[in-house]
Amino acid sequence: MKAQVQAYHAAQKRSKTDDPSIQKQLEHLKVEVHATHQHLAKMLGMTPETWKYRRTHPESFKLSEIRVVQELARLYNTEVTFS
Numbered sequence: 626m627k628a629q630v631q632a633y634h635a636a637q638k639r640s641k642t643d644d645p646s647i648q649k650q651l652e653h654l655k656v657e658v659h660a661t662h663q664h665l666a667k668m669l670g671m672t673p674e675t676w677k678y679r680r681t682h683p684e685s686f687k688l689s690e691i692r693v694v695q696e697l698a699r700l701y702n703t704e705v706t707f708s
């Protein structure tokens with residue numbers, strides 16, 4: 626139980642430092658795709674509201690959504706890392 630709590634707190638700290646980097650990469654992806662946020666959301670299979678929330682809170686991305694974002698980035702010769 627203690628290890629679980631420690632892992633949770635470590636992940637929370639890490640996400641706070643990683644979030645700006647991920648947000649910047651997502652904005653770069655939008656530029657590379659030459660799309661509006663609304664169009665990009667549709668390409669990723671989510672609503673514009675969900676996309677806005679995910680961009681603002683990258684820690685909320687589901688694994689399946691991360692895979693779709695990374696695959697789209699690969700198609701446009703760019704990369705989005707969620708680390």
